[in-house]
Amino acid sequence: MDMKLAGKRALITGASQGIGEGLAKAFASEGCHLALTARSADKLETLAASLRAAHGVRVDVLALDMTGPGAIADIVAFAGDADILVNNAGAIPGGTLWEIDEDAWRKGWELKVFGYINLTRAMYAQMKARGVGVILNNIGNGGQNFDFNYIAGSTGNAALMAFTCALGGRSLEDGIRVLGVNPGPVATERIGKVLRNHAARLLGDEDRSGELMAGYPLGRAAKVEEVADLFVYLASPRSGYTSGTIVTVDGGITSKRSVA
Known part of the structure; x- marks a missing residue:
């Protein structure tokens, strides 16, 4: 199925490994030009070279710490007129309330929660000026399955779910779709x-x-491809009436909860 994304430009954060790397491969396979960010310059360059060779797409890379001073502005300038933003950078540490102290909690949220919010704020303004765009947030099903042993992550993911739905509920008025994906x-x-x-x-x-x-x-x-391919579909015009919602990909883990 042609996702009608050829020639579009996608900005993907946290793109050097894991789901982020899978996202880069999936969008490149659809003919998207890529703007990839992460902390590791070596991993980004290696990935970019392989994608250019395999798919003939333009791949630009920017190695930086998203939590550093001026980093969001640097990413926005690097991204140019990106049609698609995929917020993917960050992993909030696991642990109980007493195992995750304030410093660790704030550090985890600074990258994932506030990183998503701040980059969305900046990119949304550019997309609104053009009257078109898609913003996808890779969140996690911990926001639906409240976990005593993952309290910082559960709380942060739940916040990002609310942020995504609140923004995406009206974003189509500006020609922008905002969606979230909750992998298990x-x-x-x-x-x-x-x-x-x-x-x-x-x-x-x-x-x-x-x-x-x-x-x-x-x-x-889940296989990385099973998650990444969903992002591609949601970013495509074939999903043009979808905004302000979260799609969960966890094999039914969330749905099989029981009081018994």
């Missing part, structure tokens, strides 16, 4: 680390993390 566990290096930590805490042995994976739907985490 995804097969990246990060989920491997999370599962090892959980196994050490719950089972006393991090090498038993595979036992925790067995409890997921289909006995596995």
Whole structure:
């Protein structure tokens, strides 16, 4: 299916690895020109070279810390007239209220929560001036499944869900669609680390993390492609009447909750 995205320009944050890398590959395969940001210059350059060779698209990269002074303005200038913004950078640390102190909590939120909000504010203004644009927020199903052991992340993701729905409820008046995606566990290096930590805490042995994976739907985490392809569809004109909502991709984890 042609997603009608060829020639569009997509800005993707946190693009050097994990879901971000998968997003870059998925959009490039549709003929999108890319503006990729992350902290690692080496990883960005390696990814950019492979995408240029594989798909013949323009790929620009900017290595920076999004929480640094002036970083948002630098990203906006780098992105140019991007048609699509994918907010993806950041991972909020896991832990209980007493394990995540104020400094760690603020640091996690500065990149993911306020990073999403601040970059959206800046990019929205440019898109509004042109009367067209799509903003996609990669959030996470922790915002729907409130977790005692992931309290900073659950709270931050819930805030981003509310932000996305509030903004996207009226954004079509400016020609802009704003959407969120809530992945559950995804097969990246990060989920491997999370599962090892959980196994050490719950089972006393991090090498038993595979036992925790067995409890997921289909006995596995989502493939990166299964998440990235959804972003591509939501960004496309084929999803042109979709705004102000969140799509959850977790194999039914959120829906199978029960009081019994």
